[in-house]
Amino acid sequence: MAWGWGKRALSVALLAVAVGVYLLPSPIDPKPHILKGPPPALEGPLAVNTRLQRGRRLFTGKLHGPESFTADREGNVYTGTVDGKLWRIGPDDSLTLLTHMGQDLPECGSSTDYEPVCGRPHGVRLDSKGQLIVADSYLGLHSVNPKTGHKTLLLANSQGADGIPFAFLNGLEISSQTGIVYFTDSSSRWGRRHVKLEVIELNSLGRLLSYDPESGQVRVLLDSLYMPNGIALSPDEHFLLLAETSIGRILRYWLQGPKAGTREVVMDNMVGYPDNIRLSDHGTFLVGITTPRFRKLLPPFLDLIAPYPAAKRFIAKVIPLSWYNLLLPRHALVLELGPDGEVLGTLHDPDGSLTRAVSDVFQHRGRTYLGSTDLPFLPVLEEWDS
Template identity: 85%
Template sequence: IKCPERSARAQKQISDLNYISFSNIIRDQSCSVSLSLCVALSVRLGRRSVFVALLAVAVGVYLLPSPIDPKPHVLKGPPPALEGPLAVNTRLQKGQRLFTGKLHGPESFTADENGNVYTGTVDGKLWRIGLDDSLTLVTQMGQNLPECGFSTDYEPVCGRPHGVRVDRHGQLIVADSYFGLHSVDPTTGEKTLLVANSQGADDVPFAFLNGLEISSQTGIIYFTDSSSRWGRRHVKLEVIEMNSLGRLLSYDPQTESVTVLLDSLYMPNGIVLSPDEHFLLLAETSIGRILRYWLKGPKAGTKEILMDNMIGYPDNIRLSDHGTFLVGVTTPRFRKLTPPFLDMIAPYPAVKRFLAKVIPLSLYNLLLPRYALVLELGLDGELVGTLHDPEGRLTWAISDVFQHRGRTYLGSTDLPFLPVLEGWDS
């Protein structure tokens, strides 16, 4: 900077000051640029670290073996609309809960000639409900441990009774998921093993005994093995996998022989004989349909689809007091903004394998709506009515619908109470 009117000394001072100011500016800008570079570099490195970590996790999950081996499956179509006989109502809200905290998961029911009702629970126990609603322990199917009922890890030790019926001799016939088919004295609780899971049928052991029915004409016991791979405590994997690994079988008490009636079934669950015992109905839970298997007549030994693409996943099927079939729906299958979860993943085995790796079994319950639904079918399989509890006020996830002496008992696999309806609101 040159100023002619100023002295050389003054000019030098000004030049020195300008140099110092310019140097300070350069230094400050350098620091600012350095800081920006440092921040940008840190962000970039942080993002890269996160990406690398996520990539490592993804690769690790990919390399982990999946517990399931699903096949692609496409359901028949979207679930039916909630209209006509399926229209929403509140008929299931007109009941009460019994034995809260005492009965945990009363899944299926039967009654003796004296009017007592029997049921099995998740802790491996078999109970008698008296006419005065008294509760009496009949027997423990396995070991009676403090942990029974609190964790599914102990089910193979404690037992889990599913289907239960009374035979012609007044004995209880019980299908235990882990211990096989038993006869139980309802008075003493003494158990007699009929067929062990390890014995199975046709060189295939049982893994998940479930539904049960007894012919009043022949005494033959019909029962289902829901899967040859998964036990009761892994039922969610069985549903997601959607493979046809189940069977319908019969046991003849006279010959003590087991016969495979149907195989390659999709999680066969509840079964019921028609009033004339010409056929039985069978629920295939994981695929949402009901089969009819003919026992007599020209179609004997054959099966046909009675109901498909159902509004929910059927569990047990029972005869009502007024000559219809009642179907407990364990999980509804409703059309909302998006298709039902199981519908969406059904065609994609890779998605199923991934979900089975990363999602704990207990978290799948969060995907299930708290909704109760019962279907009423005519003898030819036509839908004649439904009962709903849209908010789950009384119950949800119904496993059985058993009518006895004017009362309707609603089963469940895990709920800590027994819902009942007094009368039948039709």
């Protein structure tokens, strides 16, 4: 009898938990998304190799999530990290702290909860005046003196554009011809610390924008984008390529010529989720893949849940954000693309021995710097093996 009552009490308790979870509001409001198909096969130029494993790690434990890079004529490389810091790497691999984008707190970098006050520099570029232009996800566009670290706010997130504040500044590029700053706001709803919810929700609340440093004018060039991320100008600056991370797609946005102001898809149903896009030393485009879409035994997790809003709402309610990394493959990947999105080659690290995710691929003076969103080191390749 006691055993029967125990089973009944357990059933009632489980039912109560299930009802409670069901009634909890979900933090996301997803829509169904129908994929173009399974990810492309790993063959031809996409075939698995070990080219990324030929690199080495620098500044282990000192640089946490070096996301994006730029360099000056003296050979200094600049990058930002998850603790809100902006760094200078000297030609001799010396490391110098330039400034804190936000507050300098002991908790900065220990938890994403502190990112809104500590800041998180993403896109970093040098302008024609030798000043660093930094897109901080939370704190807006800044100009930073690369020698003194002095910061000047150019555009606050609260100001936004067309009446909509920025929530997640991300990619950045500067025209060498006009000085115009192009940048992306990945979402008007989710900040960077909730990027996993942004990807699962699969909304189209991102924008591509421009900022004129002379007039201060901000323009919305494209809206209704799926987590717009990295951008890169073509060598002649006739167009830029833009990564839509959450749907694995790359767009081309025309800046000059008869198609100016229009967009077109140059790559879809990608082998992984693209992050930053950079020009290589020889004029091709290098794309860091933050997460591959292939699994050795199971279909990709995000592919499985994409068409099912109810499943995504439930997952967002019950799975802590920190657990999602367990579902991702440890396989780093870089794509080399031509101007029309054709895959020219790839670099793989199939077991994550050097790095397990790539956010940026920056070439400077014969070295390739590999960015990441949260890894505690900087991977570099001393030679680019074509």
